[in-house]
Amino acid sequence: MAEGILLIISGPSGVGKGTVCRRLLEIRKELEVSVSSTTRPPRPGEIEGREYIFTDRDSFEAMINKGAFLEWAVVHGYYYGTRRMVVEEALSHGEDLILEIDVQGAAQVRMKMPEAVSVFLAPPSIKILEKRIDGRGTEDAQRIKDRLVTARREMKVYHRYDYVVVNNTVEKAASLINSIIDVEKCKVSRGARPPDTGGDS
Amino acid sequence: MAEGILLIISGPSGVGKGTVCRRLLEIRKELEVSVSSTTRPPRPGEIEGREYIFTDRDSFEAMINKGAFLEWAVVHGYYYGTRRMVVEEALSHGEDLILEIDVQGAAQVRMKMPEAVSVFLAPPSIKILEKRIDGRGTEDAQRIKDRLVTARREMKVYHRYDYVVVNNTVEKAASLINSIIDVEKCKVSRGARPPDTGGDS
Numbered sequence: 001m002a003e004g005i006l007l008i009i010s011g012p013s014g015v016g017k018g019t020v021c022r023r024l025l026e027i028r029k030e031l032e033v034s035v036s037s038t039t040r041p042p043r044p045g046e047i048e049g050r051e052y053i054f055t056d057r058d059s060f061e062a063m064i065n066k067g068a069f070l071e072w073a074v075v076h077g078y079y080y081g082t083r084r085m086v087v088e089e090a091l092s093h094g095e096d097l098i099l100e101i102d103v104q105g106a107a108q109v110r111m112k113m114p115e116a117v118s119v120f121l122a123p124p125s126i127k128i129l130e131k132r133i134d135g136r137g138t139e140d141a142q143r144i145k146d147r148l149v150t151a152r153r154e155m156k157v158y159h160r161y162d163y164v165v166v167n168n169t170v171e172k173a174a175s176l177i178n179s180i181i182d183v184e185k186c187k188v189s190r191g192a193r194p195p196d197t198g199g200d201s
Numbered sequence: 202m203a204e205g206i207l208l209i210i211s212g213p214s215g216v217g218k219g220t221v222c223r224r225l226l227e228i229r230k231e232l233e234v235s236v237s238s239t240t241r242p243p244r245p246g247e248i249e250g251r252e253y254i255f256t257d258r259d260s261f262e263a264m265i266n267k268g269a270f271l272e273w274a275v276v277h278g279y280y281y282g283t284r285r286m287v288v289e290e291a292l293s294h295g296e297d298l299i300l301e302i303d304v305q306g307a308a309q310v311r312m313k314m315p316e317a318v319s320v321f322l323a324p325p326s327i328k329i330l331e332k333r334i335d336g337r338g339t340e341d342a343q344r345i346k347d348r349l350v351t352a353r354r355e356m357k358v359y360h361r362y363d364y365v366v367v368n369n370t371v372e373k374a375a376s377l378i379n380s381i382i383d384v385e386k387c388k389v390s391r392g393a394r395p396p397d398t399g400g401d402s
Contacts, residue, residue: 122395158395163387166396176387179380186364186377194323194359195367 004091010106011121012154014133023174034099040078071108120161205292211307212322213355215334224375241279272309321362
């Protein structure tokens with residue numbers, strides 16, 4: 001069986017990663033989402049192993065020290081991270097995984113798994129990105145300013161990715177990322193070969 | 202303007218390169234076919250610069266000696282070849298070009314233009330390829346035998362290509378090659394970038 005593909009979907013804050021990923025998962029049913037580990041307690045309705053792998057703080061920190069995470073971060077006082085073993089097991093079973101992640105996390109994963117395929121989701125323009133961030137209307141002025149500064153900084157790292165996909169429409173962006181997976185599977189450098197020339201495909 | 206892509210479409214004799222390319226050109230209207238040069242005299246209805254660039258033997262041989270061809274071959278006593286200048290001019294105008302070519306020609310072009318994207322069109326199985334070659338019914342037994350030997354030898358070079366696309370159906374193969382072009386255009390290594398981060402795209 002061919003190894004699955006780990007697809008990193010990243011990009012600046014506000015670009016619409018979540019929406020594009022949800023659409024992609026509808027288009028490509030067999031795609032799986034990488035499940036993160038967290039020390040945050042489960043919320044009602046959340047199921048262990050589906051939303052998150054729930055982990056206590058000591059275990060999480062021990063795993064950090066053992067290098068068990070492809071990436072991890074602290075958000076609002078809780079740890080969140082992606083365990084290398086969880087990802088590698090899925091890939092070895094031929095599953096394709098997407099990892100929707102901010103640019104800092106993406107940098108960690110790319111370093112530790114250079115065979116991952118990385119997509120930088122870009123806005124049609126910086127102006128449109130700024131409008132999206134500003135227009136949510138749920139945050140105070142200082143927080144919006146911070147997010148704008150962050151987003152502009154995050155735009156500068158696109159060149160570290162394999163692909164740039166512009167989020168002109170959710171449908172087009174999701175469909176193009178779907179094509180990226182199809183096309184990566186045809187790459188000879190990834191082991192693609194004619195059907196009956198040996199091998200186990 | 203972004204440079205166009207040179208797409209080499211090759212594969213064993215009998216795999217259906219011509220049919221897939223014709224369908225691809227219907228799907229992707231803006232795609233152009235690289236026009237070959239030949240010393241064969243024009244047939245009725247053939248137009249200079251459309252079917253071929255018609256060239257006399259002395260000029261052709263002089264161009265061979267100057268290294269003007271990305272690839273060339275002799276078929277039934279006539280020269281056929283792809284001029285580097287013709288290809289480079291089209292690419293520099295942002296045109297995407299396909300070059301449907303046998304595996305020997307493809308090897309020459311890949312060497313001279315490593316930035317070309319190469320697709321090995323593979324049959325669903327060797328048996329199916331053999332049936333296609335055998336089943337045309339227009340050739341004598343010895344000629345069919347020769348073609349089978351050639352096809353089996355040509356199957357072995359798939360690993361020198363960027364992509365393997367299986368010709369299960371013409372529609373699927375053409376559509377996958379169309380995706381390859383879309384996806385190649387998103388590659389950061391090919392100069393893809395977010396729309397307004399400088400550059401001329």
